[in-house]
Amino acid sequence: MIPPDDRVFRREMATAYRSGWHFIDLVTAIPHRGDSLMVTLFGEPILVAREDDEDVRAYRCLRRPRGAPQPIRCAVRYGMVFVNLDQRDHQLFDPESSTATPRSA
Template identity: 95%
Template sequence: MTVPPDDRVFRREMATAYRSGWHFIDLVTAIPHRGDSLMVTLFGEPIVVAREEDEDVRAYRCLRRPRGAPQPVRCAIRYGMIFFAGPEGLRSPSAVPSGTA
């Protein structure tokens, strides 16, 4: 295994490797009740996964700028597990959370 000579090269290779596909976050049982939340870091971005008042599980990107509203990111529930839709789910302006499916 070779180590990339530059941090930019490493980041580009990681983005290419993880660009597509769904990635496991945690089990739904980690947030069993309304109002429960879980904070994770995915691809260097802080993400809050919360169980809303309507019992749906949604994910939000935590913005670092002042007064920034949480930005929804794509997530899905399958087989009792929470999945996230890769790094383009963070950057896509059309990314909307999905409920239980």
């Protein structure tokens, strides 16, 4: 069997792992209103910010000219920030209520 080239391998890995919830950082990394954190996840720049209403939200930073940041799913659980880049309706399991609760930015 011929191993895949690096580009194909990276694309397949990103496709396989992109549709889940991914740990970004502890919520203490953005403790105050207006604080933000820029990370790269699967080659995409992601901005995680604490908004004026104290909620934590995440945005995909588009590279197109004049592109506005696109909101993505973001959840805070147990003091940790998670994001989901997939646009389908995925849910984050909430063990406290034993139900899945959709969270969106």
